Amino acid sequence: xxxxxxxxxxxxxxxxxxxxxxxxxxxxxxxxxxxxxxxxxxxxxxxxxxxxxxxxxxxxxxxxxxxxxxxxxxxxxxxxxxxxxxxxxxxxxxxxxxxxxxxxxxxxxxxxxxxxxxxxxxxxxxxxxxxxxxxxxxxxxxxxxxxxxxxxxxxxxxxxxxxxxxxxxxxxxxxxxxxxxxxxxxxxxxxxxxxxxxxxxxxxxxxxxxxxxxxxxxxxxxxxxxxxxxxxxxxxxxxxxxxxxxxxxxxxxxxxxxxxxxxxxxxxxxxxx
Amino acid sequence: xxxxxxxxxxxxxxxxxxxxxxxxxxxxxxxxxxxxxxxxxxxxxxxxxxxxxxxxxxxxxxxxxxxxxxxxxxxxxxxxxxxxxxxxxxxxxxxxxxxxxxxxxxxxxxxxxxxxxxxxxxxxxxxxxxxxxxxxxxxxxxxxxxxxxxxxxxxxxxxxxxxxxxxxxxxxxxxxxxxxxxxxxxxxxxxxxxxxxxxxxxxxxxxxxxxxxxxxx
Numbered sequence: 287x288x289x290x291x292x293x294x295x296x297x298x299x300x301x302x303x304x305x306x307x308x309x310x311x312x313x314x315x316x317x318x319x320x321x322x323x324x325x326x327x328x329x330x331x332x333x334x335x336x337x338x339x340x341x342x343x344x345x346x347x348x349x350x351x352x353x354x355x356x357x358x359x360x361x362x363x364x365x366x367x368x369x370x371x372x373x374x375x376x377x378x379x380x381x382x383x384x385x386x387x388x389x390x391x392x393x394x395x396x397x398x399x400x401x402x403x404x405x406x407x408x409x410x411x412x413x414x415x416x417x418x419x420x421x422x423x424x425x426x427x428x429x430x431x432x433x434x435x436x437x438x439x440x441x442x443x444x445x446x447x448x449x450x451x452x453x454x455x456x457x458x459x460x461x462x463x464x465x466x467x468x469x470x471x472x473x474x475x476x477x478x479x480x481x482x483x484x485x486x487x488x489x490x491x492x493x494x495x496x497x498x499x500x501x502x503x504x505x506x507x508x509x510x511x512x513x514x515x516x517x518x519x520x521x522x523x524x525x526x527x528x529x530x531x532x533x534x535x536x537x538x539x540x541x542x543x544x545x546x547x548x549x550x551x552x553x554x555x556x557x558x559x
Numbered sequence: 560x561x562x563x564x565x566x567x568x569x570x571x572x573x574x575x576x577x578x579x580x581x582x583x584x585x586x587x588x589x590x591x592x593x594x595x596x597x598x599x600x601x602x603x604x605x606x607x608x609x610x611x612x613x614x615x616x617x618x619x620x621x622x623x624x625x626x627x628x629x630x631x632x633x634x635x636x637x638x639x640x641x642x643x644x645x646x647x648x649x650x651x652x653x654x655x656x657x658x659x660x661x662x663x664x665x666x667x668x669x670x671x672x673x674x675x676x677x678x679x680x681x682x683x684x685x686x687x688x689x690x691x692x693x694x695x696x697x698x699x700x701x702x703x704x705x706x707x708x709x710x711x712x713x714x715x716x717x718x719x720x721x722x723x724x725x726x727x728x729x730x731x732x733x734x735x736x737x738x739x740x741x742x743x744x745x746x747x748x749x750x751x752x753x754x755x756x757x758x759x760x761x762x763x764x765x766x767x768x769x770x771x772x773x774x775x776x
Contacts, residue, residue: 297583297584300583303756303759304759307756307759307760307763308763311760311763311764311767311776312767312773312775312776350758351758352761353757353758353760353761353762353764354754354757354758354761380604380605380608381604383608383612409612410608410612411612411613412609412612412613416662416666419666419670427621430612430613430616430617430620430621431616431620431621431625432616432620434612436611436616438620470674473674474670474671474673474674475670478670478673478674478677479670479673489754489757490750490751490753490754490757491747491750491751491754493750494743494746494747494750498678498681499678501681501707502677502678502680502681503677503681504674504677504678510750511750511753511754511757512753512757512760513753527764530764530776531757531760531761531764534756534760534763535753535756535757535760538756538759538760539752539753539756542752
């Protein structure tokens, strides 16, 4: 039996994983979900902002990370707008423009927020992180003077008081990032030199690399992958696609753990034989 | 403009998804076609984005409207990079490259120390976590800090190759450090699995919700 299991076609494993993930998506199991200290720290930091404060959201990701980072962006953006916090969005990834356009329009319509007054999307500018650094001196110049729609920043009331990316204009940064450019650039060129506190939402792959910065207090909490997104949705009491995906995530993991155990037991037994 | 899934777009998305997933069965022409389509789209997207989001507004607003003609100087220096296609004058392409390298190195050296210093201070600072309320020591956090410190030193000692591993004093920390590194890599692999499953969940949510319109999705 072990011989047959050990020579199992990998496509059978793919099929099993696909079934384990697909079934709970259609028929949720309702497994319990708790929140971690790291997610709560990030949530509390945004929650502590006062109406009128400016929250900077970095949309540094593309469609390949959307299942993990889109739910975070939606939850954070909604939480900020509901509190009366103003939001500026900037993408260091070119795909981040379309990603951010999807959730800004959806959430602002839902909350009744006005573009240019309550939030501004600066879109993407090339040559990051140099452009990001330049924004700390002259945001308007670095952004080529226009937002994502090509509207001059001088015509957007919110931007009248956001002329630099520093602590005089921006109260908090929440960067949602897949890799580089991303969270490390915000820390290096903005958060540390300009003393703007920041938190991050990253893909699960990037989380281990970001954790030392959480421990040192350089990141005020961290949202890690779909799990982090689901926790944030739970904290904001607005269930979305991340919470819906957590049952599938758990079952997928359970199957992979089982396969690793079976693989190792089979390896040992075959070696003994 | 917000992206909405029209029936045609949903079908194109679904076909592209299955074309990509078909690689799991075996390498095939459908997968390769999808791969080429993706590369082409990404390139086109990049060119248009560069023009639309930066080059056009820089020329229109900064140079023509605000009269910042000094911007023409870096533009000209940047354009020199294309001389690499002309062998006799390719030496001109070195100038923008030398600017980029010089700026990049100086840039990193100027900004990285502040970030790294905090990491170093945090790694070797006090291990005792004190409660903000009562002033007492938080046992679990303190233990966590001490473990972190032990793991850090032993993992570093694994990369200390000057002394032979047979050395009694330095042998065991290197041995333990290897286990620490393996645990770290295991955690990283677990996170990678989670990320990949998340991507697959995202695709399934699209297929069920936007393509098949399964109720409750």
